[in-house]
Amino acid sequence: MITEQQVIDALKYVDDPDLKKDLVTLGMIKDVKVVGKQVSFTVVLTTPACPMKDMIQNACINAVKHYVDKEAVVNVTMSSNVTQAKQNKDALAGVRNIIAIASGKGGVGKSTVASNLAVALAKQGARVGLIDADIYGPSIPIMFDVLNEKPATQQIDGKNRMIPVESYGVKLLSIGFFADPSQAIIWRGPMATKALNQLCFDALWGDLDYLFIDLPPGTGDIPMSLAASVPLTGAVIVTTPQQVALSDARKGAAMFKHEHINIPLLGVIENMAWFTPAELPNNKYFIFGKGGAQQLADEFNIPLLAQIPIIQSICEAGDAGSPVALQTDTLQALTFMDAAKKLAQTIAIKNANEIAVTA
Ligand SMILES: Nc1ncnc2c1ncn2[C@@H]1O[C@H](COP(=O)(O)OP(=O)(O)OP(=O)(O)O)[C@@H](O)[C@H]1O
Numbered sequence: 001m002i003t004e005q006q007v008i009d010a011l012k013y014v015d016d017p018d019l020k021k022d023l024v025t026l027g028m029i030k031d032v033k034v035v036g037k038q039v040s041f042t043v044v045l046t047t048p049a050c051p052m053k054d055m056i057q058n059a060c061i062n063a064v065k066h067y068v069d070k071e072a073v074v075n076v077t078m079s080s081n082v083t084q085a086k087q088n089k090d091a092l093a094g095v096r097n098i099i100a101i102a103s104g105k106g107g108v109g110k111s112t113v114a115s116n117l118a119v120a121l122a123k124q125g126a127r128v129g130l131i132d133a134d135i136y137g138p139s140i141p142i143m144f145d146v147l148n149e150k151p152a153t154q155q156i157d158g159k160n161r162m163i164p165v166e167s168y169g170v171k172l173l174s175i176g177f178f179a180d181p182s183q184a185i186i187w188r189g190p191m192a193t194k195a196l197n198q199l200c201f202d203a204l205w206g207d208l209d210y211l212f213i214d215l216p217p218g219t220g221d222i223p224m225s226l227a228a229s230v231p232l233t234g235a236v237i238v239t240t241p242q243q244v245a246l247s248d249a250r251k252g253a254a255m256f257k258h259e260h261i262n263i264p265l266l267g268v269i270e271n272m273a274w275f276t277p278a279e280l281p282n283n284k285y286f287i288f289g290k291g292g293a294q295q296l297a298d299e300f301n302i303p304l305l306a307q308i309p310i311i312q313s314i315c316e317a318g319d320a321g322s323p324v325a326l327q328t329d330t331l332q333a334l335t336f337m338d339a340a341k342k343l344a345q346t347i348a349i350k351n352a353n354e355i356a357v358t359a
Pocket residue numbers: 103105106107108109110111112113134137139216217271272308309310311312313314315316318319
């Protein structure tokens with residue numbers, strides 16, 4: 001006779017490799033049921049995009065067979081409940097994590113990275129939103145093929161609330177939906193900050209696991225006040241390996257660490273890391289240099305979350321309004337999927353550590 005308690009005791013031998021505690025202590029095991037040799041339970045992970053998902057599932061099955069009964073038929077359901085960053089518990093209660101995608105230099109691929117990370121996480125089953133805060137040239141509406149859409153509004157408690165436009169499972173709001181792009185250059189910091197605040201706080205986001213903010217380039221007033229005005233879980237710095245991009249990215253990273261801003265850096269994403277021609281898939285040409293993003297990550301003691309090569313289809317798919325992360329099993333889709341998993345993992349660890357500190 002297998003008992004539920006035996007199953008739970010066996011699962012105490014399975015650790016979450018990131019959170020470094022066992023699944024039972026972490027409260028991740030739910031709905032344990034035993035009927036004869038049939039054992040079933042649910043593992044509630046801290047993100048649906050957990051890179052260790054299969055490994056944890058196998059470890060659970062092995063633990064029950066090893067410690068309880070080698071003939072047990074183990075059925076594990078993997079589910080998730082994304083943890084909430086402490087920063088936005090009050091400000092935006094339904095939104096669990098807000099992540100800024102930033103760079104010092106323009107044109108390094110922030111919008112491309114932001115849109116593909118968002119799509120990749122939505123594909124994994126996460127509830128995802130994306131705010132395009134780039135007043136200089138909002139590109140998210142193009143990348144999501146919603147250029148001509150206008151968000152509807154709904155009156156709630158006498159206040160007009162925007163309803164985000166949805167595309168590929170991602171809820172979107174862009175300054176581009178409201179502003180005439182040719183007017184953007186005359187915007188000043190306070191106007192941009194006010195607009196971003198409205199996109200963030202006056203919209204009906206509903207429950208979101210991850211809300212990305214695609215920031216405008218630079219380290220001037222605008223990105224700085226934008227970054228300070230919303231309760232960010234953290235920022236991801238996008239850079240190319242080129243020296244000028246790296247030195248601007250370093251300034252961008254330092255801006256977040258500034259004592260008055262003090263926003264955690266979640267990691268670096270190196271975009272345009274190398275070029276591999278389609279006809280020579282084993283060759284890598286380091287057109288913009290090599291190793292710089294790793295160096296930047298080391299300097300700030302943060303992970304290098306991904307290295308994304310230059311691939312023609314990444315550019316073409318962006319222009320065509322269908323991010324490459326939507327594809328199945330192509331190199332470019334898998335690269336963004338891995339990057340998204342790494343980011344989700346970093347956020348889960350950060351939130352767990354904060355809970356541990358405040359508990
Ligand atoms: N890995 C890549 N491979 C090929 N093309 C890319 C890649 N990343 C970005 N691009 C292309 O480079 C251009 C700039 O990218 P993107 O618009 O994402 O940069 P950005 O940092 O958001 O720019 P801005 O500072 O203007 O907001 C786009 O045409 C995009 O399609």
